[in-house]
Amino acid sequence: MEEKKRVRDIVVPGEEIRVEGKPGRGVFVENGKMYSAYLGILDVRAGYVNVIPLSGCYIPKKGDKVIGKIVDLAPMNWVVDINAPYYAPLHVNDVPWRVEFGDTGRFLSIGDVILAKVSNVNELGQVWITMKEPGLRKLEGGHIIKIAPSKVPRVIGKGGSMIQMLKDYTNCRIYVGQNGMIWISGSPDGIITVIKAIRMIENEAHTYGLTDRIKEFLERGEE
């Protein structure tokens, strides 16, 4: 609660960061000094100094669950758009089905939406993803929307409180990918309410007491 009162520092690219700690994400070191790499919020956590960018595309991290869209087929792999700088290949060995050479189109076709996990990222930002894990699958029906990846933690809420509330009030099934893609399935009215709520969260992500306001909004919508 005391944390809430503190105004979070906003840094610009190249700004020197004079905070004790080890350099984390979004920070680079030159001549022993730390500088911000992004326009973002300064965040000191567990001894690491991080800069969380205010906007920008998704930077993949190993182990992230992401929602992707199939954009191309090849004999041995699919090409998946996960909202990152590069498209991610999904190899036939990384899916839960046995796929014959050149038979990829029978399982996933262009435009299909999948839930996948980032299995590896190299220093160039190239990504490999996998679906070979329980819970990872093709997402059928529903609707997908995109939000800024930096706003994903706010949509999920502390311990999943925000997303659980959205699910409870609208009876929709919702998956939030770390890459800012959100899949929603349910009745059209429910989906419209969820989208409105998510847009509200996105616009007011930097404010406090957001969960209460979203709750109020959902209750009003119910009437």
Place this chain on the structure above:
Amino acid sequence: MSNTSKFSEGVVAESKRSYIKRLATQGMRIDGRNFDEIRPIKITTGYVPRAEGSALVELGETKVLVGVKIEPGEPFPDTPNMGIMTTNVELVPLASPTFEPGPPSEEAIELARVVDRGIRESHAIDMEKLVIEEGEKVWIVFIDMHILDYHGNLFDACGIAAIAALNNAIVPASRYGFGDDFKLPLNHYPVPVTFAKIGEWIVADPNLDEESIASARLTVTTNEEGKINAMQKGLYGTFTYDEVKKVINRSLDIGKKVRDKILGDANGEED
């Protein structure tokens, strides 16, 4: 895939496509509008002070800026007693991730031509009053359209912005020593209204999501007398005869509302 609009991103998620169609069966649209409802329009005329006329139009999240420049020049030999009008569209990369720099694309040319045709064929500008000296010198009207933010339906946004900018334009006669400045003479106020066909449904003013899954598109430009000035059909799908008739009737109704908005915003200017 080849069936979709070239303006939008190549691959549309299958779930989005089926969601929009599922909404349509219940008479709903993805942004909560009715089938005949267009997005809110905001018109700011005189946005560019150095241009002879200009308008910034926001149609929902789509944003276009139109500037009108008027300069003296030589008339075409076959129309010595008429002024000249040219239109140009720039799809700048800042407007959309799918727009690339370089020479004008097919889409930009089509867009410019549809807007041009609406204004030209309605005889909106009184070209005969733009003659300085017959056969020697006439006023040339340049309509330059810049897309600032692309969120679907550039045809209507550009058409509305173009007529609003022309309505706001002053011919700079004194700058070139041809007498006093005067308001660009306009006879008519053509307004384009675009419809997209999604499955078996027809929606007015498609947004980006709707445009990207539409099978066919029809733009109808009508003037204040209820005359059809121009029509343009796009994409590979088809319209039936009854659908075209319906679209024309709806475009007259919507066009009237939009025209009131354009004329109302232009300093209470009356026809």
